[in-house]
Amino acid sequence: MPASSPAPTQNLILAGLPSADYERLEPHLEFVELPLGRSLYESGGQQNYAYFPTEGIVSLLYVTAGGNSAELAVIGREGMIGVSVFMGGETTPNRAVVQAACKAYRLPVQVLKDQFARGGPLQIVLLRYTQALITQISQTAVCNLHHSVDQQLCRWLLLSLDRLSGDTLQMTQELIANMLGVRRQGVTESAGKLEREGLIRYHRGVIKVVDRAGLEKRCCECYGVVKSETERLLKLAHQP
Amino acid sequence: MPASSPAPTQNLILAGLPSADYERLEPHLEFVELPLGRSLYESGGQQNYAYFPTEGIVSLLYVTAGGNSAELAVIGREGMIGVSVFMGGETTPNRAVVQAACKAYRLPVQVLKDQFARGGPLQIVLLRYTQALITQISQTAVCNLHHSVDQQLCRWLLLSLDRLSGDTLQMTQELIANMLGVRRQGVTESAGKLEREGLIRYHRGVIKVVDRAGLEKRCCECYGVVKSETERLLKLAHQP
DNA sequence: GCGCGTATGTGCGGTACGGAACATACGCGC
DNA sequence: GCGCGTATGTTCCGTACCGCACATACGCGC
Numbered sequence: 235m236p237a238s239s240p241a242p243t244q245n246l247i248l249a250g251l252p253s254a255d256y257e258r259l260e261p262h263l264e265f266v267e268l269p270l271g272r273s274l275y276e277s278g279g280q281q282n283y284a285y286f287p288t289e290g291i292v293s294l295l296y297v298t299a300g301g302n303s304a305e306l307a308v309i310g311r312e313g314m315i316g317v318s319v320f321m322g323g324e325t326t327p328n329r330a331v332v333q334a335a336c337k338a339y340r341l342p343v344q345v346l347k348d349q350f351a352r353g354g355p356l357q358i359v360l361l362r363y364t365q366a367l368i369t370q371i372s373q374t375a376v377c378n379l380h381h382s383v384d385q386q387l388c389r390w391l392l393l394s395l396d397r398l399s400g401d402t403l404q405m406t407q408e409l410i411a412n413m414l415g416v417r418r419q420g421v422t423e424s425a426g427k428l429e430r431e432g433l434i435r436y437h438r439g440v441i442k443v444v445d446r447a448g449l450e451k452r453c454c455e456c457y458g459v460v461k462s463e464t465e466r467l468l469k470l471a472h473q474p
Numbered sequence: 475m476p477a478s479s480p481a482p483t484q485n486l487i488l489a490g491l492p493s494a495d496y497e498r499l500e501p502h503l504e505f506v507e508l509p510l511g512r513s514l515y516e517s518g519g520q521q522n523y524a525y526f527p528t529e530g531i532v533s534l535l536y537v538t539a540g541g542n543s544a545e546l547a548v549i550g551r552e553g554m555i556g557v558s559v560f561m562g563g564e565t566t567p568n569r570a571v572v573q574a575a576c577k578a579y580r581l582p583v584q585v586l587k588d589q590f591a592r593g594g595p596l597q598i599v600l601l602r603y604t605q606a607l608i609t610q611i612s613q614t615a616v617c618n619l620h621h622s623v624d625q626q627l628c629r630w631l632l633l634s635l636d637r638l639s640g641d642t643l644q645m646t647q648e649l650i651a652n653m654l655g656v657r658r659q660g661v662t663e664s665a666g667k668l669e670r671e672g673l674i675r676y677h678r679g680v681i682k683v684v685d686r687a688g689l690e691k692r693c694c695e696c697y698g699v700v701k702s703e704t705e706r707l708l709k710l711a712h713q714p
Numbered sequence: 715g716c717g718c719g720t721a722t723g724t725g726c727g728g729t730a731c732g733g734a735a736c737a738t739a740c741g742c743g744c
Numbered sequence: 745g746c747g748c749g750t751a752t753g754t755t756c757c758g759t760a761c762c763g764c765a766c767a768t769a770c771g772c773g774c
Contacts, residue, residue, distance in 0.1 A: 321605040365561040375615035415619045
């Protein structure tokens with residue numbers, strides 16, 4: 235393991251475990267770097283590892299029969315990829331794709347299942363995180379239905395920014411369009427508006443958030459609901 | 475308890491439990507009738523009971539700041555209302571509203587939490603059902619984004635029909651519009667199309683499905699994904 | 715049979731977004 | 745500096761859905 239690899243406890247789920255529980259997992263954790271675009275799971279495919287990111291972002295995506303895509307949730311160091319392992323379904327109909335280069339620790343599914351089945355703090359933390367994920371997916375459904383591309387873009391930028399350090403995203407409009415399930419031109423137009431309003435600046439795949447507070451004001455409620463609910467659930471989970 | 479009340483095992487989650495596990499719950503189950511429109515949970519509100527329907531349909535809804543509503547999932551006798559109780563969040567930002575008159579058994583949350591914490595078959599069945607619910611919410615997000623009102627109406631009719639006996643739904647277009655988060659006139663128009671195509675007939679709040687196979691063909695993939703995934707997960711859950 | 719409440723149908727203008735085609739413009743590699 | 749690939753901007757048109765207003769139509773209760 236290279237000296238440069240971050241501590242597993244950079245991941246907030248792992249960080250929230252009492253040391254006895256953490257130490258049972260630790261020997262099985264394997265550090266991996268996940269480049270942009272890497273697929274962790276395919277729809278309905280076998281899942282061999284669960285992933286606990288310490289940096290970067292993974293998207294949960296669904297691709298329709300017609301070839302259109304929709305992002306259901308984003309996952310960073312606050313969470314993990316592979317809830318269906320301990321939920322018991324083994325697979326999901328979704329893909330998991332790296333949206334911003336990740337460092338992560340992966341855990342063989344059998345270890346996760348065994349440790350989950352013990353009950354106790356690990357189980358509690360994982361289930362509370364899963365509820366946060368449900369909230370995010372639900373809010374995505376609502377946002378897709380009732381809010382404009384402008385607002386969805388704000389939500390997406392904020393959710394992504396929370397999962398990265400700094401104020402800058404590396405992401406082309408084309409990719410954002412795929413995530414939001416809209417046309418690339420729609421993103422161009424909305425991003426142009428936000429730039430003219432002085433909220434962001436962008437240039438060839440690099441988006442810099444200039445006025446975060448303004449972006450939050452411009453955004454629909456969906457971002458706030460997801461954020462506060464996620465924080466509430468993680469705090470709950472860290473209580474004894 | 476009136477003689478007419480159905481057996482609790484009409485609910486598929488309760489039916490899937492080994493008798494030892496079922497018997498631990500049974501003394502705490504209380505039969506209730508839930509009329510159309512009754513709210514079981516409000517957004518962020520306290521949840522005192524979990525509900526296991528034996529008949530009827532409950533919708534999980536989110537209401538936006540702007541007053542628009544969106545249905546995230548429908549729940550019938552295959553499931554239960556109140557997953558956030560054992561997921562550990564205690565509340566959710568959603569409402570749960572009776573969409574077709576229900577008979578159900580309710581269970582005090584503390585009993586559910588205690589029994590869930592034992593681990594074993596109850597826990598497994600509940601978690602697999604929760605994954606099915608996640609799938610349904612996810613597919614709702616996708617359908618809202620990429621599919622027409624026509625297709626969404628087909629999906630909704632089929633999902634509701636699966637949770638009722640017979641081929642008839644009691645539901646005004648106004649209510650369906652609220653569920654789908656679209657205008658009432660949009661539903662009128664789509665329902666008109668489906669009737670002209672000979673798939674359904676309707677009259678003043680009563681919808682009769684004439685050609686179920688045709689409806690499935692007319693529908694987007696979303697219905698099929700939800701249905702097959704739910705069946706897969708319930709079957710898995712009933713295995714030892 | 716009359717009246718009223720509820721359910722459904724229709725028409726109109728506005729807009730947000732989709733699909734396609736094309737124009738610019740930046741920057742890396744030679 | 746030149747050329748090519750990639751990222752972004754612009755235009756045009758079609759359409760699905762929205763909001764509003766209003767017309768019909770059924771059926772219950774008196």
